[in-house]
Amino acid sequence: MRNRIIPLVITLCYISCNNNSEYSAIVDTSGNGDYISVQAAVDAAPENRTSPWSIFIKNGSYKETVHIPHNKPFIHLIGQDKEKTIIHEKLHVGTLPSPDSRWFKNDSAAWHFSVHNPQSPVYGMQESVVRVDATDFYAENISFVNDFGVDAQTGPQALAIRLNNDRAAFYNCMFRSFQDTWMTSTNDADRLYAKNCFIEGAVDYFYGVGDALLDECTFYNVRSNSVIVAPKQSTAKYGYVFRNCIVDGNSAAADGKQKLGRPWHNAPKAIFINTTMRIPIDPEGWDDMGSVPALFAEYESRDINGNLLDLVNRKTFYEGRDGVSGTSRTTITKEEADQMVYENIIAGADGWDPLRLIK
Numbered sequence: 001m002r003n004r005i006i007p008l009v010i011t012l013c014y015i016s017c018n019n020n021s022e023y024s025a026i027v028d029t030s031g032n033g034d035y036i037s038v039q040a041a042v043d044a045a046p047e048n049r050t051s052p053w054s055i056f057i058k059n060g061s062y063k064e065t066v067h068i069p070h071n072k073p074f075i076h077l078i079g080q081d082k083e084k085t086i087i088h089e090k091l092h093v094g095t096l097p098s099p100d101s102r103w104f105k106n107d108s109a110a111w112h113f114s115v116h117n118p119q120s121p122v123y124g125m126q127e128s129v130v131r132v133d134a135t136d137f138y139a140e141n142i143s144f145v146n147d148f149g150v151d152a153q154t155g156p157q158a159l160a161i162r163l164n165n166d167r168a169a170f171y172n173c174m175f176r177s178f179q180d181t182w183m184t185s186t187n188d189a190d191r192l193y194a195k196n197c198f199i200e201g202a203v204d205y206f207y208g209v210g211d212a213l214l215d216e217c218t219f220y221n222v223r224s225n226s227v228i229v230a231p232k233q234s235t236a237k238y239g240y241v242f243r244n245c246i247v248d249g250n251s252a253a254a255d256g257k258q259k260l261g262r263p264w265h266n267a268p269k270a271i272f273i274n275t276t277m278r279i280p281i282d283p284e285g286w287d288d289m290g291s292v293p294a295l296f297a298e299y300e301s302r303d304i305n306g307n308l309l310d311l312v313n314r315k316t317f318y319e320g321r322d323g324v325s326g327t328s329r330t331t332i333t334k335e336e337a338d339q340m341v342y343e344n345i346i347a348g349a350d351g352w353d354p355l356r357l358i359k
Contacts, residue, residue, distance in 0.1 A: 022054060038064060057078065057142065059085050062085075067126060095114070137169070140171045149176070170195070177200070178203065181201040186208065188234060189236075193342070202221060206229045221253035266291055287315070292325065316330055
């Protein structure tokens with residue numbers, strides 16, 4: 001009798017533990033949840049909420065694109081394990097190869113994965129694996145992967161995620177592609193907070209506008225001559241601020257030719273504070289692109305052994321398009337660094353506090 005009772009108790013405990021009332025819906029590829037796809041769970045979520053609608057995503061390979069529409073704020077996607085909860089698709093936005101193509105001059109096979117190709121299985125899909133058009137989005141323990149970028153290890157643009165609104169936050173997530181992995185927003189007033197996340201790419205793989213604070217995140221470069229950020233803010237107060245982050249990479253990226261960023265448009269800002277460079281960075285640190293940065297700078301950058309880096313050769317003069325040129329400081333003071341913190345960048349007038357979501 002005892003041998004029969006114990007399994008029953010264990011079974012009941014398992015059901016109770018997995019029927020967690022804190023979640024509004026459960027997604028499971030095996031069918032043991034409310035939905036088998038993430039998009040189905042989002043589609044079923046109510047509109048215009050003012051409090052979280054939490055969707056628990058069990059470990060699995062979710063090959064799909066996910067769109068969080070404008071009228072569905074407060075969607076929270078909570079994965080079971082970021083290494084095993086993977087939202088992914090294989091797509092890019094490249095055009096048909098031609099003799100004067102910038103990309104894929106001799107690679108017609110890549111055209112098969114373009115969203116612009118009528119014969120492609122991804123034809124007509126959105127430009128990124130995940131697109132967030134709503135406010136107050138939160139994700140935890142999830143990998144967002146564009147399979148094209150990861151598999152091909154070349155461009156064109158293959159976004160893993162694109163944000164288009166204010167108050168987006170991420171904890172313990174992974175973002176992987178090659179070119180343009182993560183687009184932060186299109187509005188300078190939008191805020192983004194990420195903690196303990198891993199971002200992988202090679203070409204401008206964290207780019208866009210808005211005020212973004214990334215805390216204790218890792219930027220992982222996957223080729224020689226990688227460029228991490230390409231901001232284009234014009235009115236953002238802080239721009240991109242990276243605190244206590246790590247710059248790392250594979251063996252190809254460990255050749256000392258990596259760049260922290262380049263100014264895409266307008267007068268962008270990107271500041272690395274207390275960064276550990278696990279791979280060598282090009283002594284110039286930054287590169288030219290389309291404009292002149294308002295501020296591309298560092299504070300207390302260190303090498304893998306904890307030694308302060310010599311920033312004397314960091315780039316100060318920039319040449320953009322159409323004859324535009326100008327200068328930027330390469331460092332900030334401790335007083336300035338002490339102002340570029342969570343309370344100032346993230347809270348705003350509405351007191352947004354995404355850290356309370358992190359358990």
